Amino acid sequence: MSDFIDLLGYPFMQRAIIAAVFTGLAAPAIGTYLVQRRQALMGDGIGHVAVTGVALGLLTHASPTWTAVVVAVLGAVLIEVIRERGHTNGDVALALLFYGGLAGGVLLTGLAGQSANRLNEFLFGAITTTSRTDVIVVMVLAAVIVLVCVGLAPQLFAVAQDQEFARVAGLNIRFYNVLVAVLAAVTVTVAMRTVGLLLVSALMVVPVATSQQVTRSFRSTLGAAMVLGTVASTGGLLLSAYTSNYARVAPGPTIVLVALAGFVIAWPVGVFLRSRRRLRQPFPVVEVAAHxxxxxxxxxxxxxxxxxxxxxxxxxxxxxxxxxxxxxxxxxxxx
Amino acid sequence: MTEPVIDLQNGAVAIAGRPILRGIDLTVGSGDFVALMGANGSGKSTLVRALTGLLPLATGELRLFGTPFGAFHDWRRIGFVPQRGGAGSGVPASVWEIVASGRLTHRRLLRPLGRRDRAAIAEALEVVGLSHRAQEGVTTLSGGQQQRVLIARALAGEPDLFFLDEPTAGVDLPNQQVLADTLETLSQRGSTIVLVAHELGPMAPLIDRAVVMRDGRIAYDGPPLASAEVATAHLDGHHHHHDVPVRHDHAPHVSSLLDGAP
Incomplete structure (x- = not known):
């Protein structure tokens, strides 16, 4: 136990905790809108595209974080354009983009002469190697994501709920759609250090799925998902740190599994609440001849x-x- | 002479290059209650989508409240109730939250709801009779109740002009009656209402004027018709006609209204 307390005193661990808290708040915030739009896998797709961005950074010796941001944003906007065009085989086009992104990234990393280990840091997270500047970038970007997701909640909610209504209410639909795509891309790169590109979507979606088991309104779903996301990311990080004396436990997958454990606990509660609500639905009032x-x-x-x-x-x-x-x-x- | 609320001259709409609506002249005055009728695929929903700007006009000129559509930004004067299919989404939303999004036309960015907004939301819920279910998830409501939520959302924006796209499709009769009562309240307050409907049902007595679409053109524009006449309205001639025989033995509720009409 005292080893664990000592571990918390190290600067690298403190940086990791800060990164986990900010990522845990931001990822479910934008994730709630993605789930509302039924685009739960959007984060996964952007994560795949971002692999190419990371590899470009490794190849050109630029910062992988920033090349990942640029490529992820471009990929997200492209996904949004494909979606808006409403092609009947839009999901196939998206799949092509995802696999192209992943394959391109792995290929470019090889060309850059980097080992698979270096790429693994980005694919599955390496929160304990986060540098001081990394933490500052994560904090700033996560704060922007949370502020936009909460501040523009009425507009983003309306656009995701009913596009046509929102347009007749005078909202610029395309602006808000692209905004959500860009925020999702930025979130992916923020969470890249924490849980990794291949697991980032889990941190965006699983807390939302968990919170909506027990909530009835959008605002409570959003709030609860952000709390659950933070609990999962810090809890998973601390759990992996605590067990690190006994076994090699990677923080990224631990965070995701803790989030999933939350869902497994909440799901039966949701089933119970829904069935109880159904049983107590008022009976319709119909005139009956005799009783x-x-x-x-x-x-x-x-x-x-x-x-x-x-x-x-x-x-x-x-x-x-x-x-x-x-x-x-x-x-x-x-x- | 006040400006017409809707004024569309020679309107045409093409979707992916195919002409859908042609030669539409439609003028709706303030306080009118117009029913847009016609068979499936006749273009009645397309016309409403063109009038709300959801579909661009290929030709023609649209003016809302006297302003050319391109320069029109006074969205708070318009309330739109889209065809149902969209009260639920991937995340739970309460009835109150859906209705509150109707206030967006009055809210500035990054401002919380004010007291007037909350009062308008409460009143809209009151009018459709769903105040007691405001905090419930919208998906726990029946189809007819969800439709009432969407009407309350439009109401919350306190618009002058309502567009309703098939609000009674697939709604049971008691809920249709509540919708009709709601629309009657709105109409009495002086709102202009454009209603797309396949069947008028309990709303029939409220209609001032029927516009029947057929194959992308207006086939009839005049006093309300019994539903059986809608199908044959185009057979009487090629032009809009305003004097139709007022004999509806098979639908006494409509004929009694027309007898009293000027």
């Missing part, structure tokens, strides 16, 4: 009687053995 009276009822229904109470117009029906019992004077009616 049956139950002669002998061995049981008094009431609060906490164990039977599901469902609103039915101005009274309550108790669901009892497949029947609907409603109080009527001294007896129960069959509704």
């Amino acid at each position: 049956e009276v139950i002669d002998e009822h061995p049981h008094d229904h009431g609060r906490d009687c164990g039977h599901v109470a469902v609103e039915h117009g101005d009274h309550v029906d108790y669901v009892h053995g497949g029947h609907r019992h409603a109080v009527h004077g001294q007896h129960y009616d069959e509704h």
Whole structure:
């Protein structure tokens, strides 16, 4: 344990924690909009394209972070253009882009004379080797992403919810669509150091999937996803640091698995909440000609009687053995 | 003489090079309640999409509230209720949140909702009778209730002109009645309403004027028709005609309205 506390004192570990917190906040923020647009795999696609960007940086001895930002943004805008054109085989075009990005990146890395290990840092993250400038870049970019995602939430929400309505409300649809694509690309490069390009989409999507198991509104989904993302990224990092004495545990995959564990816990809760909500949906009020009276009822229904109470117009029906019992004077009616 | 709310002269719309709408002349005055009718594929939804700017005009000139469309930016005067299919999305959204997005035409960037915005949202929910479900997820509502949410969203922007694209398609009769009551309230407040409908149902008594589309052209423009007449409206002649026989033995609710009409 004291080893672990010592570990937290090292500057490289403190930088890693800062990077994890900022990434954990930013990735689910933009991820919520991607999930809302049913583009959950967009982050994955951009991640593949960004591999070429990293390789270009290695080849030209420029900063891989910045070449990755440029290539990812270009790729994201291209994906958005393909999507907007609404080609029937748009997803095939996207697939071509993804595989081209990944293959190009691996090829260029080889040409640059770099080892596969160097590329692995970007593919699966290398949060503990984050330099001081890396951390500052991550902080600034993540802050921009969070500010835009929260500040422009009404506009981004409306555009993702119903494009046509948003356009007739005078919003510049194309601007907001490209903005989401660019933010997603920047997020990918921010999270590149933390979880790596191949796992970045998980940090964008899994916390959203987890939070929407229990939420009913967009704002609470967004907020809860950001909290869960931060918990998963810092928790995963600390967990991998804690276990590093016993085994080689990579932080990137640990973060993703912690996020997934959260989903596995939340999912049954979501199933339970949804089925309970369905059971308690009010029964429709329909005029009925006659109603049956139950002669002998061995049981008094009431609060906490164990039977599901469902609103039915101005009274309550108790669901009892497949029947609907409603109080009527001294007896129960069959509704 | 006040300016017409909608004024489209010689409008035509082409989609991917194919002419869809041709020779559309349509003028809608302030406070009118117009039903755009016609068979599937007749171009009634396309016309609404052209009038809201969702589809560009190939030829012709569109003026909204007297302003040429290119220079029109007063979006808060327009309320649009698109064809359903879009109340839900990949992430849960509450009824209140959907209706609140109707206030976007009044909000400046990066400003929180003000008291007036909240009042307008509450009132819109009240009009469609969904105040008690404001905090619920929109996907837990029935199809007819979701349609009412979309109308409340348009209402929240307090527009003068409403476009509704098939609001009653696939909606059960009690919900259609609520929609009709809502539209009656709006109409009485002086709103201009352009409604695309296949079947008018409980909205029939509210209509001032019917425009029947057929094959991308206006086949009839005049007093409301019984639904059986919509299919044959084009057979009476090539021109718009305003004097139709007022005999509707098979649909007494429509004939009684027309008897009382000037």
